Amino acid sequence: SGKSDPQPAGRSLDFPVSVVLPAGGTGERTGLQTPKQFCSFLGRPLISYTIQAFERVSWIQSIVVAVAKENMDLMTDIIQRFQHRKVRAVPGGSTRHRSICSGVLALREKEQEGKERLALDRPKVVIIHDAVRPFVEEDFLYKIAMAAKEQGAAGAIRPLVSTVIATTSEGYLDHSLERAKYRASEMPQGFRYDVIYQAYQRCTESDFEFGTECLHLALQYCGTNAKLIEGPPTLWKVTYKRDLAAAESIIKETLSRSACIVTGGSAQAAALADALQKAVGALDMELDIIPELKGDNGRYLLKEWNFIQVSVSHPCLSGVDALLADLEAANRALLHPLVVIWVHLSGSDELSISRSMAKHVAIMDLGSAAKLRNILLYGIQLHQSEDTEHWERSVLRAAEITSMLIRERSPALVGQLLQA
Amino acid sequence: SGKSDPQPAGRSLDFPVSVVLPAGGTGERTGLQTPKQFCSFLGRPLISYTIQAFERVSWIQSIVVAVAKENMDLMTDIIQRFQHRKVRAVPGGSTRHRSICSGVLALREKEQEGKERLALDRPKVVIIHDAVRPFVEEDFLYKIAMAAKEQGAAGAIRPLVSTVIATTSEGYLDHSLERAKYRASEMPQGFRYDVIYQAYQRCTESDFEFGTECLHLALQYCGTNAKLIEGPPTLWKVTYKRDLAAAESIIKETLSRSACIVTGGSAQAAALADALQKAVGALDMELDIIPELKGDNGRYLLKEWNFIQVSVSHPCLSGVDALLADLEAANRALLHPLVVIWVHLSGSDELSISRSMAKHVAIMDLGSAAKLRNILLYGIQLHQSEDTEHWERSVLRAAEITSMLIRERSPALVGQLLQA
Numbered sequence: 001s002g003k004s005d006p007q008p009a010g011r012s013l014d015f016p017v018s019v020v021l022p023a024g025g026t027g028e029r030t031g032l033q034t035p036k037q038f039c040s041f042l043g044r045p046l047i048s049y050t051i052q053a054f055e056r057v058s059w060i061q062s063i064v065v066a067v068a069k070e071n072m073d074l075m076t077d078i079i080q081r082f083q084h085r086k087v088r089a090v091p092g093g094s095t096r097h098r099s100i101c102s103g104v105l106a107l108r109e110k111e112q113e114g115k116e117r118l119a120l121d122r123p124k125v126v127i128i129h130d131a132v133r134p135f136v137e138e139d140f141l142y143k144i145a146m147a148a149k150e151q152g153a154a155g156a157i158r159p160l161v162s163t164v165i166a167t168t169s170e171g172y173l174d175h176s177l178e179r180a181k182y183r184a185s186e187m188p189q190g191f192r193y194d195v196i197y198q199a200y201q202r203c204t205e206s207d208f209e210f211g212t213e214c215l216h217l218a219l220q221y222c223g224t225n226a227k228l229i230e231g232p233p234t235l236w237k238v239t240y241k242r243d244l245a246a247a248e249s250i251i252k253e254t255l256s257r258s259a260c261i262v263t264g265g266s267a268q269a270a271a272l273a274d275a276l277q278k279a280v281g282a283l284d285m286e287l288d289i290i291p292e293l294k295g296d297n298g299r300y301l302l303k304e305w306n307f308i309q310v311s312v313s314h315p316c317l318s319g320v321d322a323l324l325a326d327l328e329a330a331n332r333a334l335l336h337p338l339v340v341i342w343v344h345l346s347g348s349d350e351l352s353i354s355r356s357m358a359k360h361v362a363i364m365d366l367g368s369a370a371k372l373r374n375i376l377l378y379g380i381q382l383h384q385s386e387d388t389e390h391w392e393r394s395v396l397r398a399a400e401i402t403s404m405l406i407r408e409r410s411p412a413l414v415g416q417l418l419q420a
Numbered sequence: 421s422g423k424s425d426p427q428p429a430g431r432s433l434d435f436p437v438s439v440v441l442p443a444g445g446t447g448e449r450t451g452l453q454t455p456k457q458f459c460s461f462l463g464r465p466l467i468s469y470t471i472q473a474f475e476r477v478s479w480i481q482s483i484v485v486a487v488a489k490e491n492m493d494l495m496t497d498i499i500q501r502f503q504h505r506k507v508r509a510v511p512g513g514s515t516r517h518r519s520i521c522s523g524v525l526a527l528r529e530k531e532q533e534g535k536e537r538l539a540l541d542r543p544k545v546v547i548i549h550d551a552v553r554p555f556v557e558e559d560f561l562y563k564i565a566m567a568a569k570e571q572g573a574a575g576a577i578r579p580l581v582s583t584v585i586a587t588t589s590e591g592y593l594d595h596s597l598e599r600a601k602y603r604a605s606e607m608p609q610g611f612r613y614d615v616i617y618q619a620y621q622r623c624t625e626s627d628f629e630f631g632t633e634c635l636h637l638a639l640q641y642c643g644t645n646a647k648l649i650e651g652p653p654t655l656w657k658v659t660y661k662r663d664l665a666a667a668e669s670i671i672k673e674t675l676s677r678s679a680c681i682v683t684g685g686s687a688q689a690a691a692l693a694d695a696l697q698k699a700v701g702a703l704d705m706e707l708d709i710i711p712e713l714k715g716d717n718g719r720y721l722l723k724e725w726n727f728i729q730v731s732v733s734h735p736c737l738s739g740v741d742a743l744l745a746d747l748e749a750a751n752r753a754l755l756h757p758l759v760v761i762w763v764h765l766s767g768s769d770e771l772s773i774s775r776s777m778a779k780h781v782a783i784m785d786l787g788s789a790a791k792l793r794n795i796l797l798y799g800i801q802l803h804q805s806e807d808t809e810h811w812e813r814s815v816l817r818a819a820e821i822t823s824m825l826i827r828e829r830s831p832a833l834v835g836q837l838l839q840a
């Protein structure tokens with residue numbers, strides 16, 4: 001399936017764990033109209049990335065997203081479009097705590113009739129996370145779940161970035177806190193189901209209205225002192241407009257680590273692939289070379305690879321056609337736009353305008369069609385040269401363009417035949 | 421001069437203000453080898469952007485940067501390369517407070533002989549800022565300087581993003597702070613010269629070694645309660661690796677707001693320019709159309725404009741040549757790579773391979789040469805069409821490519837002739 005995005009073999013847990021994602025925020029701080037959790041990155045809303053981060057963890061059985069009523073249809077559509085299977089959307093409340101509470105209660109409910117869902121156990125541990133912290137990793141979730149089971153509650157902390165100060169009522173400095181003694185409380189947090197359930201049963205309307213900190217409720221109403229676990233910087237919350245660019249950059253970097261060159265088996269193409277591999281490798285991207293995607297090489301269809309189809313002399317796009325068909329069959333562009341680059345080395349006999357124009361038109365047409373299926377097709381043309389220096393410069397330029405195309409994934413460049 | 425980047429006419433101050441930028445940090449938190457203040461954005465180190473933010477404020481008379489001894493040559497080179505005129509580098513100390521103190525003391529010194537500097541007044545107010553907060557604005561600096569003059573000290577604050585918690589020595593939650601009562605202390609901060617000077621005269625070795633907060637020293641050693649002023653989110657500090665992407669995105673956005681189309685006076689080119697203006701305007705970028713850069717239109721050379729040279733039928737790059745010469749004479753690419761796009765509408769008579777190849781080669785050569793002078797030249801080719809729908813699609817694509825080229829400023833695409 002196109003959804004497989006396996007993490008390094010994770011440990012397993014022998015108790016059921018579910019997740020609640022409160023996603024009712026209004027996005028005030030980004031200065032954008034769309035709430036942050038629904039802002040799109042490479043065509044997919046942020047919340048889908050966060051869901052994916054949990055869904056790929058084998059020991060997480062289900063995820064409840066609590067959304068504002070007006071976003072329920074949008075959320076349902078996201079779950080369907082991106083084929084999220086462990087997820088259910090429930091109506092959230094008017095505050096963060098009310099939304100979390102809705103999610104926690106939903107985990108008690110019998111599954112609705114008529115829906116073909118697995119009968120799930122009541123979770124032993126609930127992980128609560130923010131929809132706008134998409135980069136949480138399995139290792140850290142494991143630590144939180146284990147500590148929550150053992151201690152009743154656990155939460156992520158981070159060092160303070162700024163000094164925290166107390167102000168007088170007139171807006172003057174009263175005193176500053178000693179930074180080393182305090183921490184920022186972040187997400188995820190984990191709770192034994194009975195602890196978080198009781199906390200919400202016992203807490204006041206004022207807590208529901210003005211509180212933010214689940215750890216505080218667990219302490220106040222259940223006497224549970226949460227275990228605090230230092231988390232990595234990737235736990236950060238997409239809060240301001242600038243964070244959208246930061247998140248996009250992390251997502252793009254994750255998708256740009258490796259590419260697979262398909263040569264079609266020709267020796268000339270293999271030689272060109274070798275030259276490219278050397279040049280792109282120097283730019284810090286990993287390239288594998290294979291003759292075709294058949295057999296064992298089908299494994300390249302299962303992971304986050306980008307694809308480069310190389311051809312020499314005959315400017316034929318049939319190799320690209322076949323590659324596109326394989327990628328589509330593997331559903332590889334479901335979660336991210338996929339990059340395919342056609343690298344063509346023109347022979348010196350190939351100077352007719354008709355052929356040159358035909359190439360431009362053919363790749364533009366193929367690119368426009370592929371784009372509708374979330375595949376971004378670009379072309380790069382090299383010219384044969386006896387002059388070694390000229391040739392090396394061309395290969396280097398082709399490598400730079402390749403690396404840029406894979407990293408940027410620009411829709412505006414789809415179908416272009418770039419000159420190396 | 422290429423350096424003019426005037427802010428909206430700011431208010432003036434009737435007392436001398438200078439700035440100290442401690443820039444001795446080691447960049448641990450970004451996970452990069454280069455200290456953050458020296459990381460490059462579009463070919464220019466972050467600290468140069470921060471310096472620019474102060475240098476363009478008319479009422480700021482001088483800026484002292486305190487850098488680690490091993491970075492002194494680098495800093496001197498940056499000051500020269502980017503023609504910073506109000507700036508002096510001094511050796512910093514082994515801690516943040518020692519570096520700030522070096523800067524404060526340097527503001528008392530007589531100017532060195534043999535250097536042609538203005539004789540400056542001892543500042544009444546010193547603004548202290550971080551080299552890694554490049555987006556501070558004149559309005560806010562004005563507020564800080566005024567409050568510092570009146571109250572002796574003033575500092576930027578921001579709301580807390582996360583709940584702050586106190587931990588037990590065993591790593592459990594002790595209590596959480598009520599978020600509304602506390603603020604994050606940020607930069608800039610401002611001090612009357614005598615206040616910050618006395619604070620550093622009186623403070624202890626332990627303060628120099630372990631302290632971080634100048635406001636605290638002013639309170640403890642001069643009895644000055646700083647006025648706290650809520651600052652905008654743009655005051656944020658480039659701290660983590662993800663912040664590099666956020667900063668780059670803000671810098672690029674600032675440079676991508678407007679472009680100027682030069683038509684050369686031809687009616688056909690003006691018609692194409694009109695079509696582009698409409699399509700690019702829909703993409704949220706402002707486009708002005710002018711026949712040439714002479715006379716009054718020379719003002720376009722003074723601000724942050726990007727340039728689009730339009731030509732019809734005759735694929736002649738002489739207009740682009742002249743534009744490049746004007747931009748170079750105006751020193752416009754000193755602080756940022758400048759984008760120039762050649763948009764060419766091919767006539768239907770122009771189907772000879774020699775001309776098509778010649779265009780590709782000519783713009784690649786011109787682009788390679790311009791790149792050495794920090795000008796990024798790209799080409800876009802449209803084809804005449806009687807089919808209205810086809811034509812409108814072409815114009816839309818040209819607009820999308822234009823917008824993308826201006827926003828991304830990709831060096832790897834220099835010299836390409838893209839097809840619209």
Ligand SMILES: [Mg+2]
Nearest residue numbers: 212213214215
């Ligand atoms: Mg909480």
Ligand SMILES: [Mg+2]
Nearest residue numbers: 632633634635
């Ligand atoms: Mg300070």
